[in-house]
Amino acid sequence: MHPPTSTPRCFALVDCNNFYASCERLFRPDLKQRPLVVLSNNDGCIIARCALAKQLQIPMGAPLHQVKALLKQHRVAVFSSNYALYGDLSSRVMQTLEQLAPKVEIYSIDEAFLELSGVEACQDLTDFGQHIRQTIQQQLGLPVCVGIGPSKTLAKLANHATKKYPQFAGVLDLSDVHKRLHVLARVPVHDVWGVGRKLAERLQAMEIQTALQLARACPQQIRKKFSVVLARTINELNGTACLTLDEVQEPKQQIISSRSFGQRVLDKASMQQAITLYISRAAEKLRSQHSYARQLTLFLRTSRFQSQDPFYGNSVSIHLPAPTADTRHLLQAAMPLLDQLWRNGYRYAKAGVVLSDLCEASGLQTSFFAPAPSERSEQLMALVDQLNQRQRGSVFFARQGKDGDWQMQRKFLSPAYTTRWDQLPEVN
Amino acid sequence: MPFAPFFASQQQPEWLGSPTVDSDRRALPLYLNTVAAGFPSPAQDYLEGCLDLHELLIKHPTATFFVRARGDSMRGAAIFDGDILLVDRALQAQHQDIVIASVDGDMTVKRLLLQPQLTLQAANPKYPPMVIADGTDFEVFGVVSSIIHQLKR
Numbered sequence: 084m085h086p087p088t089s090t091p092r093c094f095a096l097v098d099c100n101n102f103y104a105s106c107e108r109l110f111r112p113d114l115k116q117r118p119l120v121v122l123s124n125n126d127g128c129i130i131a132r133c134a135l136a137k138q139l140q141i142p143m144g145a146p147l148h149q150v151k152a153l154l155k156q157h158r159v160a161v162f163s164s165n166y167a168l169y170g171d172l173s174s175r176v177m178q179t180l181e182q183l184a185p186k187v188e189i190y191s192i193d194e195a196f197l198e199l200s201g202v203e204a205c206q207d208l209t210d211f212g213q214h215i216r217q218t219i220q221q222q223l224g225l226p227v228c229v230g231i232g233p234s235k236t237l238a239k240l241a242n243h244a245t246k247k248y249p250q251f252a253g254v255l256d257l258s259d260v261h262k263r264l265h266v267l268a269r270v271p272v273h274d275v276w277g278v279g280r281k282l283a284e285r286l287q288a289m290e291i292q293t294a295l296q297l298a299r300a301c302p303q304q305i306r307k308k309f310s311v312v313l314a315r316t317i318n319e320l321n322g323t324a325c326l327t328l329d330e331v332q333e334p335k336q337q338i339i340s341s342r343s344f345g346q347r348v349l350d351k352a353s354m355q356q357a358i359t360l361y362i363s364r365a366a367e368k369l370r371s372q373h374s375y376a377r378q379l380t381l382f383l384r385t386s387r388f389q390s391q392d393p394f395y396g397n398s399v400s401i402h403l404p405a406p407t408a409d410t411r412h413l414l415q416a417a418m419p420l421l422d423q424l425w426r427n428g429y430r431y432a433k434a435g436v437v438l439s440d441l442c443e444a445s446g447l448q449t450s451f452f453a454p455a456p457s458e459r460s461e462q463l464m465a466l467v468d469q470l471n472q473r474q475r476g477s478v479f480f481a482r483q484g485k486d487g488d489w490q491m492q493r494k495f496l497s498p499a500y501t502t503r504w505d506q507l508p509e510v511n
Numbered sequence: 512m513p514f515a516p517f518f519a520s521q522q523q524p525e526w527l528g529s530p531t532v533d534s535d536r537r538a539l540p541l542y543l544n545t546v547a548a549g550f551p552s553p554a555q556d557y558l559e560g561c562l563d564l565h566e567l568l569i570k571h572p573t574a575t576f577f578v579r580a581r582g583d584s585m586r587g588a589a590i591f592d593g594d595i596l597l598v599d600r601a602l603q604a605q606h607q608d609i610v611i612a613s614v615d616g617d618m619t620v621k622r623l624l625l626q627p628q629l630t631l632q633a634a635n636p637k638y639p640p641m642v643i644a645d646g647t648d649f650e651v652f653g654v655v656s657s658i659i660h661q662l663k664r
Contacts, residue, residue: 110618112613112616112617112618112648112650112652113616113617114616115616115648175573175574178572178573179573179574182573221600221601222571222573222574222600222601223573223574223600224600224652393560393561393563393566394563394565394566394572395563395565396572428560428561500576501576501577507577507578507579507595508576508578508579508618509578509579509580509581509618510578510579510580510581510596510611510618510619510620511581511582511584511617511618511619511620
């Protein structure tokens with residue numbers, strides 16, 4: 084257990100409301116009053132709903148064919164997932180947050196933790212949260228909620244509460260102890276960050292129903308009965324920050340491998356090596372949580388803080404032909420993306436790789452055109468991981484050639500409004 | 512956390528460095544270190560890199576969107592069919608700005624008038640001004656900051 088830090092910490096969680104649905108609405112003001120849902124890859128099932136669609140009780144995860152009648156009856160707008168659009172808007176949100184807060188951890192495509200320690204000395208935190216909210220609303224047209232607290236767990240919980248209680252107007256600061264107790268008493272324990280459904284059932288058997296009851300449980304006892312992670316959650320709920328800005332505790336929906344370079348990168352060969360490394364790392368993380376990725380994003384940029392250098396930053400995404408955790412497949416997909424992004428003559432400060440649209444091995448949907456991950460591929464990757472665990476860097480991949488592409492089923496795909504010249508929104 | 516080497520030689524490539532935030536290393540002028548045989552170019556001291564249109568046209572990169580103009584309603588403001596408009600959402604729309612706005616669900620480009628009453632005005636006598644009545648579903652999407660008009664040949 085970490086000892087309590089001497090100076091009080093302060094974190095915020097910024098979360099985009101119904102992110103995919105909000106992205107789809109941005110260039111479609113005609114859909115403002117209509118319910119809207121977004122489908123998974125291959126238009127399989129519903130993965131995002133706007134507030135109106137939630138009111139209609141269209142179930143999350145429902146297969147499209149099961150809810151077709153309901154969608155038609157309520158004139159629900161249906162979209163295939165458009166990760167090019169979501170990825171671009173996500174990176175704009177994150178870059179805007181980087182301009183507003185001293186430290187930012189991108190937690191998922193639509194969520195970021197901010198470290199605000201010290202900000203409270205010069206500005207009221209609720210005002211600061213409102214400023215974030217208004218800036219993102221004005222500049223990107225996307226609604227966000229901001230939860231603030233002395234630990235990441237409390238920031239996450241505050242964010243959750245802003246969505247349930249409209250009186251907070253999208254911003255809730257739980258720095259104040261009395262306010263915190265009131266809110267914790269009203270949050271069910273399964274809504275606490277890191278407490279899943281199974282864990283919640285076991286806790287409920289011990290008469291722990293609310294976040295407040297969990298906060299008041301004995302950490303030593305919880306540690307013995309459950310885990311050190313849950314004991315840490317108790318400390319976090321009581322306002323002691325145990326997690327810093329980069330640590331995470333649950334399987335990620337998205338894996339990011341990115342670094343700022345120690346020295347600027349000027350040539351493409353070096354960038355290829357960096358990207359190869361990032362992909363290898365990201366794929367390793369992917370395999371360690373037994374997931375497969377269906378979406379790959381590559382980004383690079385020069386430094387924003389050196390005004391004498393010209394700025395260039397760009398990102399590009401691709402749907403993978405089949406879900407994969409094989410480093411070779413990911414590399415094969417990434418190199419053409421780099422060709423697309425690369426511009427000579429810039430001093431690159433940062434690059435990275437994002438694996439998203441993850442799925443578990445059990446829920447793997449394979450298609451006719453793309454074979455299931457082969458056993459040989461699994462074995463090879465397991466061997467690579469094993470060797471690299473013993474001695475990092477003992478096995479690595481070289482650049483590989485291109486392969487053919489094929490299109491998946493995306494019947495309701497909106498235009499790539501922000502990433503393709505031929506698909507810009509049109510105005511009269 | 513020590514940075515684990517990636518190359519077989521176990522040597523950390525110097526360009527990769529350790530996972531830090533942006534270093535404040537100073538940028539060197541282009542070509543400073545190249546030495547040409549014979550006389551150095553007299554222009555060498557004056558090299559400044561090249562001009563970047565992004566730098567000129569886009570003040571707020573994360574808040575700038577591109578849209579394509581259609582029709583002839585703004586030809587008086589030099590916006591023609593097929594032009595690309597740069598829309599800066601970080602700018603607060605002011606009287607007389609050319610804006611992208613949505614009216615009852617339609618996106619349009621027009622001149623915004625705030626006085627004497629809220630109006631969208633075309634720049635072509637063919638189109639009458641559109642007075643925005645109270646209760647209309649109206650929203651300014653962003654302010655047009657530049658027009659890109661490409662000449663075809």
